[in-house]
Amino acid sequence: MGRAEERRARQRGGRRAAPRRSEATPSAAGGDAVTVVGSAPVPGGRAAARRAAKGGAGKGGAGKGRIRRLFTWKKMLGTFLGICLLGIGAFIALYLYVDIPEDNAAAQAAQRQSNVYKYSDGSTLARDGEINREIVDLTKVPKEVRYTFVAAENKSFYNDNGIDLKGTARGLLNTVMGKGAQGGSTITQQYVKNYYLSQEQTVSRKLKEMVISLKVDRQMSKDDILAGYINTSYYGRSAYGIQAAAQAYYGVDADRLSVAQGAYLAALLQAPSQYDWQAASETGKKLVQARWNYVLDNMVEEGWLSKADRQDMTFPKPREPKPAAGLEGQKGYFVALANRQLEDQLMKQQSLTRSQAEAAVVDQGWTITLNIDKKKQAQLEKAVKAQLTSKLDAKKRKVDADIQAGAASVDPKTGKVVALYGGVDYFKHYTSNATRTDYQPASTFKPVILAAALEENAETRSGKPITANTIYDGTSKRQVLDSNGDKVGFAPENEDDENYGDITVQTAMNKSVNSVFAQMGVDVGMKNVMDVAGKLGMDVADEQAVPAQTLGTMGASPLQMAGVYATLDNHGKKVTPSIIKTAEHNSQAVEIPNPIGEQVISREVADTVTSVLTGVVDDGTARKSVANNPKRDGQKVAGKTGTSDDNKSAWFTGYTPDLVTSVGLFGEDEKTHAQTKMYGAGGEVRVNGGGFPAEIWAAYMFGVTKTNAKFDLDTDQGAAVQPTWTPTPTQEPTTQEPTEEPTTQKPTETPTTEEPTETPTTEEPTDEPTTEPPTDEPTTEPTDDITLDPVRPNDDR
Structure with missing residues (x-):
């Protein structure tokens, strides 16, 4: 091979593949020549050598060589610079193309329309959308109050050029990738969005916002921009602008606002409805207080407020809102919940912040059809009036003025x-008792513990599976033990400090025995219990997984508990209660997701809990008000009562095969709105879940549910499929008069929905406990637990 051929071979196969020298030699057999390429002989002559050079070296060295030639640093730098030049050119073109729009504030105000809300049958329920706006000159706003908005939103406002490049880039990237909106816009950008553009989250809108903000910053003074921002922002309570907000929240004009009040209004802009103190949840109140502190601390940092003045400030709680026309009675509660749920969907589907979503919903001409059934709603309101409010007399009993009722009714399918029942009147009680989450659900949480035990196939400390028939020690104030037998430092008292001795889980649920479920929670593992609670629909994200949670000490609302029990009623498929049927708008469509979700616990587990809860109704704390209610017409019922510590809340959450309703009573001081005890309300010594809540539930449900519906249960446990059996108590029960729990009654053996394998006695239980033990006693003395056979035909019934 000559030099020219070597060079061509080297070009074809890369430098490493090119031969240094080659020579053809005859093969050993005297046939084909063998060409030596480098040190390796290649049969077939020069053509074969060329193929070998091309194939072998080309797959390795040649491939890498091509990549190196394609991605040289010069080419990469050139490509990067080219992209940068194209981007700069595009931005310059956009800057020249986009002008500051004409005054759009008046046009936007004119475009604002009332939202129309309808019942499920299409009849009009309410119209909401009265515009409350008044423009004030910046000189009318105290200088320190102006600084609160700058401290809250954009500390560099007086020094920037109108945009935040990092924040804008992050916003654009999130919009493109669908990751949701984030903060980072300057006051100028937010003013431009409010005054000239819209709340939609699109790349084109964000680019326009950036360009217009740059131009506005060059053409307007900072004071004019700030004035425009605080006069066009939405503060909640239908208030647009700082003057309307000052009147709505503090009943003063903008020029009379204090720095503390201004800091609250500035903090409010992040999430107006969520941060409205009078309607906020405990979480919302903590968040707005934290935001308020953030604003004031920033002012100190920037030198706009002295440390001494900062330390002297206390949080300025706003006054109760004035009623809006057309939202009297329950209507305001419907509208508030519908707006909130629609905002949630806009945040998910359009990547809006809470503030942006509120601005996109309020006064925007939506037609929202609710799932509220007019007949059922009328029946619920009638039941509350007949069973509660008509019996309250604040002139006779001061505590009667502190009783609040809330209820939510959900179709489990x-x-x-x-x-929905949010309170006596939206005008009189702004906070919806149906959705508030600041009161403990108490013993209505016990079914969640049982569901977790069954779902996790949990065992007792002695290795027995936890079922409806497992025996636990029901001694009051019994120390809860961990798997090692060590005390966990928790020994809850039973209702009226009642001792039950050794009882089944079924009976413990019927009688709501705290000591049993406290031990069960630790046996299951409190983390597992809280995980199952979250799956069922409770908000436990910020709750600690500690044994005290077995008493239902976290916050919950009637709507939330209705969702939890609806999931049980729906055989373990998640139910997320929705008040919205459809939401229509002339410029955008919002898909309302299916409230029925995936299977979160197994059907057998859900059905077993339902079966056990039928015993609470027919043989436990809800027997008097529900099971023996004269209006009951054969309905199959499952449910659970609950009464919180110090009698601050009382609950009954129950369900038939076709409807779930949760009723809660809450002690709330009429003037301070602080939680208070309900002892003596309505003339009762104590307000229990088996009292007013269960009575309201029965008066409502037995008028709207199907009498022939049956639970379709996939289980062989619980009172619905087995007679209840109670072991001999190890301690003599007290003879104290029962309140919520019928602690001195012997539970019946009567199943609630299916025929038992053995015919139970139909004799009514006496008030005195049975002293004669059953013939079949456990062969050994139970310590913590024993699992019993489901049927005991030889028991002395």
């Missing part, structure tokens, strides 16, 4: 909120 569809997730529709068909009826």
Whole structure:
């Protein structure tokens, strides 16, 4: 091979593959020549050598060589610079193309329309959308109050050029990638969005916002921009602008606002409804207080407020809102919940912040059809009046003025909120008792513990599986033990400090025995219990997994508990209650997701809990008000009562095969709105879940549910499929008069929905406990637990 051929071979196969020298030699057999390429002989002559050079070296060295030639640093730098030049050119073109729009504030105000809300049958429920706006000159706003908005939103406002490049880039990237909106816009950008553009989250809108903000910053003074921002922002309570907000929240004009009040209004802009003190949840109140402190601390940092003045400030709680026309009675509660749920969907589907979503919903001409059933709603309101409010007399008993009722009714097959009771009147009590989460659900949490035990296939400390028939020690104030037998430092008292001795889980649920479920929670593992609670629909994200949670000490609302029990009623498929049927708008469509979700616990587990809860109704704390209610017409019922510590809340959450309703009573001081005890309310010594809540539930449900519906249960446990059996108590029960729990009654053996394998006695239990033991006693003395056979035919019934 000559030099020219070597050079061509080297070009074809890369430098490493090119031969240094080659020579053809005859093969050993005297046939084909063998060409030596480098040190390796290649049969077939020069053509074969060329193929070998091309194939072998080309797959390795040649491939890498091509990549190196394609991605040289010069080419990469050139490509990067080219992209940068194209981007700069595009931005310059955009800057030249986009002008500051004409005054759009008046046009936007004119475009604002009332939202129309309808019942499920299409009849009009309410119209909401009165515009409350008044423009004030910046000189009318105290200088320190102006600084609160700058400290809250954009500390560099007086020095920037109108945009935050990092924040804008992050916003654009999130919009493109669908990751949701984030903060980072300057006051100028937010003013431009409010005054000239819209709340939609699109790349084109964000680019326009950036360009217009740059131009506005060059053409307007900072004071004019700030004035425009605080005069066009939405503060909640239908208030647009700082003057309307000052009147709505503090009843003063903007020029009379204090720095503390201004800091609250500035903090409010992040999430107006969520941060409205009078309607906020405990979480919302903590968040707005934290935001308020953030604003004031920033002012100190920037030198706009002295440390001494900062330390002297206390949080300025706003006054109760004035009623809006057309939202009297329950209507305001419907509208507030519908708006909130629609905002949630806009945040998910359009990547809006809470503030942006509120601005996109309020006064925007939506037509929202609710799932509220007019007949069921009327029946629920009638039941509350007949069973509670008509019996309260604040002139006779001061505590009667402190009683608040809330209720939510949900179809377990569809997730529709068909009826809701938020309070006596939206004008008189702004906070919805149906959705508030600041009161403990108490013993209505016990079914969640049982569900977790069954779902996790948990065992007792002695290795027995936890079932409806497992025996636990029901001694009051019994120390809870961990798996090693060590005390965990928790020994809850039973209702009236009642001792039950050794009882089954079924009976413990019937009688709501705290000591049993406290031990069960630790046996299951409190983390597992809280995980199952979250799956069922409770908000436990910020709750600690500690044994005290077995008493239902976290916050929950009637709507939330209705969703939890609806999931049980729906055989373990998640139910997320929805008040919205459809939401229509002339410029955008919002898909309302199916309230029925995935299977979160197994059907057998859900059905077993339902079966056990039928015993609470027919043989436990809800027997008097529900099971023996004269209006009951054969309905199959499962449910659970609950009464919180110090009698601050009382609950009954129950369900038939076709409807779930949760009723809660809450002690709230009429003037301070602080939680208070309900002892003596309505003339009762104590307000219990088996009292007013269960009575309201029965008066409502037995008028709207199907009498022939049956639970379709996939289980062989619980009172619905087995007679209840109670072991001999190890301690003599007290003879104290029962309140919520019928602690001195012997539970019946009567199943609630299916025929038992053995015919139970139909004799009514006496008030005195049975002293004669059953013939079949456990062969050994139970310590913590024993699992019993489901049927005991030889028991002395």
